[in-house]
Amino acid sequence: MAFPLQGEDTCQHLLPTPLPNPYWVGFESNLAKELGITVDASGLPQDPRWLEVLSGIALETHEHTFADPIATVYSGHQFGIWAGQLGDGRAILLGDLRGYELQLKGSGITRYSRMGDGRAVLRSSIREFLCSEAMHALGVPTSRALAVTGSKKSVLRESLETAAVCTRLAPSFIRVGHFEHFAAARSTEHLTTMADYLLTHHYPECQGTDDPYLALFAAISERTAKLVAHWQAIGFCHGVLNSDNISILGLTIDYGPFGFLDRFQMDHICNHSDGQGRYAYQRQPQIMHWNMACLAGAMLPLIETRYGSELAQEHLQKTLEEFPEIYRAAWLKHFRTKLGLLTPNPDDTSLVESLLQLMHHNRVDFTNTFRALSHFDASHDARSNPLRDQFLNRDAFDTWMQSYVARLKEEKCSHAERQSHMLATNPKFVLRNYLAQIAIEKAQNDDFSEVKRLLAVLQDPFSEQPGLEEYAAPPPAALEHIEVSCSS
Template structure:
């Protein structure tokens, strides 16, 4: 059987300055450990063929499929606020693009596929642990309804990579609407290549914002579109307790997808200042800082687009500031609307924002579990006698005082208790990829070549809003000795 990818490549048709042509580096003994069969079908691929040894060789980069035009994309970026004029895909190769069953163009990229001209002395490889983490979290985000890159496959290479110690090597096949980043624009802006910026902007509009093709000021409209998508995306992150961990401009997607799951994590106990990333020593990318950082990144994008706005620098800056000014309101509207849904409010009334903020403040003070508090609040909406939400608080009286006000507020709406509970359970997951569960999965795979825990966790997280009695333990927060206090970048 032959593995067929119906490639229709557009990015590699751009000028050579946009990328470096480079093939994946062959590996010794590729072995498929996970194929996302539904995603393969969505992409127009045959999962049965991808699961053959020939398929594993392609997914590991040992064989390049017909029609591929493998490239490593060029980009720059601000990393923790410090600008690096050249980054690029140092351990990833974009095989090409396919049109999925919904008519959407998708990148198929191998991550961990060997060195490229952008590797900066790195080995271009990935260890098994970060590959499993990205597979788990990206697919969990998809199931939660949050725009994200996807994971098509994970393959072990039969080789080791050297980090602090020797670890099993692996390759992730990542699928994205595109891998174009804020840093992609920065790469050309720092070189004052306005023609390339225009070419890139035109490509992005055609690919991600086709509704803007007839706009009177398409580049202004492009910035506005990216601002709106990023504001909505970060609101969605906060509503599920997600912390990206490394919101550099080279990790900020122009398409509005979550990209680059390095030291990412989901909160257990609610803490607005929560940081897990081992490299975020100053808390720049803490949970509550994410909206501010998203706007900072978008401002860097706006700077790149200024030459396309106007020859008059002052006018271009004023226009950009007007567009960026919409971020805060767009984010706040999305976030507050999401919070109202999480606490079961169908309408908006004066005092609602304060009521919800009081709950968050009490949760932070009482170290209440973010996910379970909201999920169990849904139970209380259906049955006022249910006290599992109350049990999340060190001082249950703090919840009691708030719950009294909440019941008074919900009584002003006509929905039944069952309707409210169903609506709340539809937006408040019970299962998230908790750090201690991910670490347990990684240890079983790395130490024992045991992927059963990985398979089970992926299965549970595919239905995050459903009660799954057989897997109820996956909803539990970590015990004190299970807590994961730091997460690490995969490089």
């Protein structure tokens, strides 16, 4: 088992609660092949027992046996407040499969469920399935999703819905919250075991340093800073950046009330449960930095063993202060590429920020704006650019374009070379909330064709895909303000 702690105080050994009369809602055949699962002509597993395994009914297929499923304990800060003990309240880790941990989300009550029913609903399971694979196709570090299985079993949220199980995978599901839990429990032994496991299996480059634990914290913080920079560059809002939702590997995990930006608003809130806007788009870098401060506090006992308390805090603080610099450099690198700027210039930050301000004030579509800029030829009159008509303040747009064209003329690459970089960076297709909602509503009526079709579109986000332009369109007015909550 990949999870390094197996005691009674760290996890619960239990069987999933079977999903009654399950059926396939979605299945990712390409990922299945990577995992050594043989698929048939329809793209589903050739071995029918996979349906039972991924629905919590069985633990064995012809080729694989999952002998010891577990749910793990962790703690964390939720919306900035210490929540104490949490844990896998509806996710059960089946075991390892070709370098991944395979986890069933929605597979029943565990001792960490608190007041929950241990189930996930069809709606949220489809969203996580589609977005995990969409993010992977966009090149964003993420957990993966192999399948969604559904059932007619009723579960109560704001209304009566049906249950589902989402099968998700990651090299490890260890979170910041795991470290916080064992730090709160004053278990330096468990902290050490977990850190040593990460050093051996996921951060081997830190092992030969002067202080491997401090190097481990620095590496985790660096990955996290680069992750959130990537989110900002594609207009992705996570929605619930609680410390228990933060991967120790710098992956995007726990897809809940997420959303991709349509009309760009810097202060966009994608989670209607987030009344104060703690996790708004523009605050994501700050919040992830805050989560790294939580991790620093949890890892302090490990660093103290070498330096003592005061010096350990100084070293961690110094490392924490590097987060904004790493983030800013990664953010600027992403946006330079999005604008086709292949050589650095000191004025690029101002150019990017002024564009984002212009987009914010004119409420233009985030994804489509950058995609349209990818097709812009600097040798043509900028005033003839169709993108100009998307901006209410055309004078302001013209002024920015003058600066942009002047900057492009400093580049030595050809238009074709620049366009190639931009089109490979600025996606045409992202998982817009309204597209997910259309697929969900069809699936709720037992039509899973749109889940399959939308997945195929999202797996090739940078190509033009002629004939599928509807999937690149901004939401119609009636679907522009879909609200997503933590309830799933």
